[in-house]
Amino acid sequence: MPLDEDVVAAIYRDHGAALKRFVLSASRDPQLADDVVQETVLRVWQQAPQITGSLRSYLFRTARNIMIDNYRKAQRRPQEAGDREVPATTDGAGAAGRIDDLLNKVLMEEALLRLSAEHRDVLVALHYRRCTVQEAAAQLKIPSGTVKSRAFYAVRALRTILDEMGVQR
Known part of the structure; x- marks a missing residue:
């Protein structure tokens, strides 16, 4: 060819x-x-x-x-x-x-960049900075219930993005 x-x-x-x-x-x-x-x-x-x-x-x-x-x-x-x-x-x-x-x-960084800023900020605070829900809420200046909700939907979105990228879990 x-x-x-x-x-x-x-x-x-x-x-x-x-x-x-x-x-x-x-x-x-x-x-x-x-x-x-x-x-x-x-x-x-x-x-x-x-x-x-x-x-x-x-x-x-x-x-x-x-x-x-x-x-x-x-x-x-x-x-x-x-x-x-x-x-x-x-x-x-x-x-x-x-x-x-x-x-x-590298693949996780690319996937995180595809998330909305709100979802990415919550995941970074909880999973990379190892903040508690209360600490993340204080840092992000949002209620702890919002942190939990965004984390749930962010993980779902991240799984979808990783599947689209062909990343095997």
Whole structure:
């Protein structure tokens, strides 16, 4: 299939910066991040007709898989002079776990941004800042009953958004 430069350019334009930030937060190597982003966009472009759900979620999962594959390949090849040493305590499962945690964080941030500001504020206060209902009510300057109601509807909305994004629970 010939490369559709407009589609690839649109993927880079709409998702490239966020994708690179995600890869950089896992690797800290700008050249490697560029390579992973490029490979991710090309793989997703090849699979585009088969993608269901959120393209962004699919991009992040694809980048995650590429990073894990790259890590595993690096572990199988002999250490070359000039290569940075990988700590002996680092293993494939640990790297995959860290990348999964990072991916979950990125996807949750994206999902939270899709919520209304009122719902997001309540969830952030209750679940991230670990406030009690009364503390959240005081911080947000709303009644505690409103905090409870918004939390209920925010969680429902968040589940729907995560389902639309293709995030498996």
